[in-house]
Amino acid sequence: MSIFSRFLPKRKPVEIKNNIPKEKENIKKTFGLYCHKHHNTKDDKLCPKCTALLATVMTKMNRCPYGITKPICDRCDRAVMCFGAKQAQEFMSIMNGTQKRMFLSHPMMAIKHKLASMGVDYAKFQQEKKISDKVKAKEEAAKKRAKERKEKK
């Protein structure tokens, strides 16, 4: 072992979890709750409209450009591109309007979904911070250059 090895960053294998099956399960349950309440359906059955929307969501999820690293669909910026404006809105309103009920009937699943959506917020925050740091650094550099130019004159 060389004396420098301890200064090298330790490499951790990146573990990518596939959360899509869980997300699908959560979305199906949420649709079930919503449809039973608003469209008087029962058990595993959904009304034709909810069935169609759910089918669209499941298909689009399989084709998600982010792959298994995708954020959850009901918090994703691309949802409108994936589902179209109308279906995205219906999907969001079903998901958001039903999450409270999910806490009562499937608390663990709802909490995990909530955590996943917080993860999306955190990733977005980090991304925006990185961008604003870059902008700041550029501004600082520009100021410095301007100052140097002035001093030369």
Ligand SMILES: [Zn+2]
């Ligand atoms: Zn329905």
